[in-house]
Amino acid sequence: MYLLIPAAGSGRRMGSAWQSQGKASRNKLLLTLLGKSLLAWTLLAADASSQICWIGIIGQPSDWDDFRAIVTQLSLTKPVHFIQGGSTRQESVYSGLQALPPQAEHVLIHDGARCLATPDLFDRCAQAVLTCPGLIAAVPIKDTIKVVGDAGLIESTPNRSQLWAAQTPQGFSVPLLKKCHQEGRQNGWEVTDDAALFERCSLPVQIVEGEETNLKVTTPVDLAIAEFILRQRSTLTSNPSAQTQPS
DSSP states (O other): OEEEEEOOOOOGGGHHHHHHTTOOSOOGGGSEETTEEHHHHHHHHHHHOSSOOEEEEEEOGGGHHHHHHHHHHHTOSSOEEEEEOOSSHHHHHHHHHHTSOTTOOEEEEOOTTOTTOOHHHHHHHHHHGGGSSEEEEEEEOOSOOOEEOTTSOEEEOOOGGGOEEEEEEEEEEHHHHHHHHHHHHHHTOOOSSHHHHHHHTTOOOEEEEOOTTOOOOOSHHHHHHHHHHHHHHHHHHHOGGGGSOOO
16 A cells, blocks of 8 residues: 655644744644654554555655654655655645556555554555545544534534544545546645545545544644653553553
8 A cells, every 4th residue: 555645734833832842843743742753653653554565755845854864763664755745735645646656556645743543544544445436534523513604603503423523544546536636626626635626526435433543733732632642552552451440
């Protein structure tokens, strides 16, 4: 399975996090959690996946030196390629698709800021995409959602049982996704994820159960939550008996 990681986030909402780490604001994937960058945690999970064989990092040349240093330090077992992205996520993924090897039939796309995704999630998505045109990892919504109009008044309350929060990885047939991106460029569509392009082209997108801990690190609060989750995982790994609750 081939994996593309859009990694061009500027971290505009991470100002205080950069200050706490004593650095000037830049690509948020260079922020650290427990001594490793966000990008490093993402790469480690992808490298531990039994299904992924090729990794492409899509970003800007100004970050190449930092990204290469991270990859070198991790000593990954999978080949990693650096792909220049565009000014939007949509443009970056388009560039990533063009850089895939000719033999790539399916691809997973995973936001680098979702640094807590597990190897198991990558594996489940990689296996599922072989049997469907497109898929997204997602989790059921727990909160009651309100649709609010411009005046700040509630207009409706959707049925929560039909609402899911989209995550990544998202997986697709490479020929179909390339076709959708090309159609999107021709028609000027602007979307926030690749599943939306599939929907615009009337192609089916399947749900694969995601992970509650697979949050997107966007704010300093997210960073603190991510650190807590990683510390918990470290505790459970070093002390498996901690997973057993006393009777």
